[in-house]
Amino acid sequence: MEALNNLLSLFIYLLQGTVVTVGVALIALTLGFAFGTLLSVMRVYGGRFLSNFAAVYSTVIRAVPVVVVIFILYFVIASIVQLSPFVAGSLALGFASAAYQSEVFRGAIISIPAGQMMAARAIGMSKLSAIRNIILPQAIRLAIPPWSNEAAIVLKDSSLVYVLGVPEIMRRAEYYYARTYQPLLAFGAAALIYFIMTFLANRGLDYLERRYKFQM
């Protein structure tokens, strides 16, 4: 009975961390999505400056480990404005994910036939309007499978904000280990929670894929 109580309290303790983890992942994914689509549009349709900027951003950020990006962005952000590790970490992860997501969307955009843009311009749409109303809606649906992949990765990479001391699942598991000297239980439970989260997320993403996937 004692053991069961302990197990329960461990899970409740870790589940509070789960809320934090999900929070980090969602913020990062959303920021990554917004900035990522912007970058991909800049890359494909922008002038020389915008296009190069997007290319350099994407290439450089993707060549550096996410942990390093998180550290750098955190220290940079921290020197400018006072933010909690949670927010700073989520934003950092978001900027990193934006680089990867921009590649996903770029791939989708360039696989849309040139005729689509031509037809949109032909009925008098401006370039911006065509991008917003014709290209992007199709590109986003095309991008769902590789995007799902990236989303799953962000969920797992959210564990990296541990390095900033954010009280997500890993931190809490570590505290539990420090208090009770039961590392296998603590980290094993953490692994289980992550596994379930990833499993559910994949199911959700599969549903998204099936419902909205767009094949040319």
Place this chain on the structure above:
Amino acid sequence: MDQLAIFLQRTVPDLIQGAIITIRLTLVALTVGVLVGLPTALARVYGGRWLRRLSMIYTEIWRGTPLLVQLFVAYYGLPELGITFPRMAAAFITLGLNSGAYQAEYFRGAIQAVGSGQMSAARAIGMSRWQAIRYIILPQALRLALPAWSNEVVAMVKYTSVVFLIAVPDLMGKAKILAGRYFNPIEVYLTVALVYIVLVTIATLIMRLVERHFRTPGLELEVARH
């Protein structure tokens, strides 16, 4: 300019040591990954019911949990069961098993993309299943898997960074030490980022050469049509 010289003098030796360990970690992890991943993929495609299940369980678990968690379980958790790994070994094994699970999926996709017609044709000229796998399926599957595998090589350089959390003195680990010693985190981490960029670029170039070497006219196209 002086400041730069001083900075470099302080950091370059450590960074080089760190980079060497990062490279070692990358190479070992990739090797373990192939040695585990390829048999797993074969088991998944050609094995009987239990082999297939085992293969699936392995790939689901190792791809469904973060690398960080796996690292901590291996280094902090296993000693509770009496299995103690020194930190380098824990790093090698964790990175290797993690990579193996992802590589298994790439290989599986490639093997399945080769198409059942190839197996039929191989059996039709009298090859045994094993001969067919060895001489007909795998040569094509490995070529098909090369792009995904190249990505894995380049990505692995970055994934190794997580082992600094168990005090392995790789590039990231050295960065943390230096930042703590000299109180200039931004400069240190930016420099480290630069070193990673160099390593990643070198890895990318090497893989491009490898891809060019193994290119067979139309192999990707031909198989894709089926």
Place this chain on the structure above:
Amino acid sequence: MSELPIVRVENLHKAFHGTEIIRGISLSVNENEVVVIIGPSGTGKSTLLRCINLLTRADQGRIWLRDQEITTPHTDEDKIRRHIGMVFQDFNLFNHLNALQNVTIGMIKVLGMKPHEAQEKGMWELERVGMVEKASLYPAQLSGGQKQRVAIARALGMEPDVMLFDEPTSALDPELIGEVLSVMQKLARERMTMVVVTHEMGFAREVANRIIFMENGLILEEGPPRQLFYNPKFERTREFLWKLTELYGKDKSDEVPLV
């Protein structure tokens, strides 16, 4: 003519997902014979061929290759397949090997021939099908007809007792069909024992010694081309044959160049 048939099939049954595809087929193929199997799609013709070379195991029935029963549980399937050549509708050339290597790999890895011997024989087989100048090209660099001819050379290289052709021209563009059919005609003239599943009525009429009409997993009628085309026992046979001949153009045989 007291020779043993090369292939003998007795009361074959095969079901897929509960539906019986082959419902009791018996036939035999004699040495040097060209047997053409025709019939509506999905009536088990391909399945029949795959049962003969054991790529598919029948549910019921027995098959003999010369004097050996090959449907017993202990048969070494791989050994048997050395003696039966198969040409697929989709060619299935090995994509990572060039034309010559496609032909020689079986000789080297299965028959244990030495590489230079295999190469010599391989070039000879490619010559036989008219593909010797393309020996170093990869499948992706060949047209459909060329691929199929290499596939035929690959099967011939194993020196089989019988060649099975599973709709060899069905995946080809019309202009390329002729080059494959003429190779097959040449083989027939060289007295190769052949079992051919095809819709090419010209080939059936001109080259077959015997035509078998299969429908619904059973043999409806079999006999020499003269009989099936001009004096069939069943109305259904006449209906099918002439509909197909119309579809593919009468006297298609005129378009097949003789090599």
